[in-house]
Amino acid sequence: MLQHGVQVTPSTRKIINELCELGWLFKKVNDWLKRNVADSASMDVNQVTQALCFSIQSELNEYFRLMAILDSQKQRYTEEDTVNFLNLRKLYLWVQEPMERMKWLALIIDQIHNLKGGAICSTINTFALNGSPSVRQFINRILKEVSAPILSMIKTWMIEGEINDPFREFFVDTDPNVPDEKLWTNKYKLNFIMIPSFLSNELAKKIL
Numbered sequence: 001m002l003q004h005g006v007q008v009t010p011s012t013r014k015i016i017n018e019l020c021e022l023g024w025l026f027k028k029v030n031d032w033l034k035r036n037v038a039d040s041a042s043m044d045v046n047q048v049t050q051a052l053c054f055s056i057q058s059e060l061n062e063y064f065r066l067m068a069i070l071d072s073q074k075q076r077y078t079e080e081d082t083v084n085f086l087n088l089r090k091l092y093l094w095v096q097e098p099m100e101r102m103k104w105l106a107l108i109i110d111q112i113h114n115l116k117g118g119a120i121c122s123t124i125n126t127f128a129l130n131g132s133p134s135v136r137q138f139i140n141r142i143l144k145e146v147s148a149p150i151l152s153m154i155k156t157w158m159i160e161g162e163i164n165d166p167f168r169e170f171f172v173d174t175d176p177n178v179p180d181e182k183l184w185t186n187k188y189k190l191n192f193i194m195i196p197s198f199l200s201n202e203l204a205k206k207i208l
Contacts (some may be wrong), residue, residue, distance in 0.1 A: 117169025
């Protein structure tokens with residue numbers, strides 16, 4: 001953040017503060033990603049969170065690509081020309097879309113704290129109701145990646161009758177204490193908290 005003692009116009013101060021906010025948001029998202037990628041290596045992260053890590057990494061790669069483009073174009077200008085090429089206002093316009101995406105990524109990682117599985121999918125799905133078409137497209141792209149493990153579990157359960165859910169992310173819950181003779185009456189039940197909000201309870205019951 002620009003120090004108050006620096007003499008600039010209010011509009012310039014606003015631009016600088018927002019550019020600094022982008023850096024702060026990036027650090028917040030990148031730090032979260034590093035922590036969870038490290039946990040993934042030790043197999044301490046559930047499958048849905050791993051999928052979210054992959055999706056966020058893809059978004060950050062786009063951010064890195066933009067920074068590389070800006071830097072490479074800057075190198076083609078002399079010091080004097082650079083002032084005309086990339087002043088604060090132009091830089092501010094360049095980063096508007098990355099800023100919007102970074103804000104949503106930061107919001108997502110805040111909202112999914114201590115959540116897992118279908119509950120993460122439900123949280124992200126609520127953001128897809130946003131009125132902006134570009135935001136909906138962005139959120140739906142992330143949701144597609146994040147929901148893939150749950151959809152894979154549904155397919156395995158319905159086709160093969162098996163559940164591979166070491167982190168208890170799936171909405172079909174298994175009670176290991178139920179004997180085999182009560183397999184189809186008591187062993188399996190719905191965990192409603194883990195039903196993704198894009199699936200109705202009725203459909204979840206049919207899947208069960």
